[in-house]
Amino acid sequence: MEPLQEEILRELDRIRLRLASLNHDRLVTMDIPVYTCAVAIWESTKSGGYKIPRVGPGAYAAQITVLTQDLLAVNPEGNTDAAAALTALRRALP
Numbered sequence: 001m002e003p004l005q006e007e008i009l010r011e012l013d014r015i016r017l018r019l020a021s022l023n024h025d026r027l028v029t030m031d032i033p034v035y036t037c038a039v040a041i042w043e044s045t046k047s048g049g050y051k052i053p054r055v056g057p058g059a060y061a062a063q064i065t066v067l068t069q070d071l072l073a074v075n076p077e078g079n080t081d082a083a084a085a086l087t088a089l090r091r092a093l094p
Contacts, residue, residue: 016061046073
């Protein structure tokens with residue numbers, strides 16, 4: 001496994017744990033950081049195409065997980081932009 005891929009998976013685990021620990025009111029405040037991260041991962045996976053939909057607070061972890069898995073399937077070496085987006089999201093989480 002590539003170091004960048006390992007970093008991406010570690011960040012994803014940390015994000016999922018933090019999101020799971022937040023109550024609904026705190027989750028709602030994370031809409032913009034989660035969407036920004038999702039868009040960055042989506043854009044590093046897809047070339048053009050449609051705009052990624054916003055999801056509700058209950059689906060944040062699922063959306064980030066699916067997009068990250070898609071990224072790693074398309075680009076097994078990982079992607080520095082996606083890794084940076086995941087790190088920024090983790091840091092934005094309370």
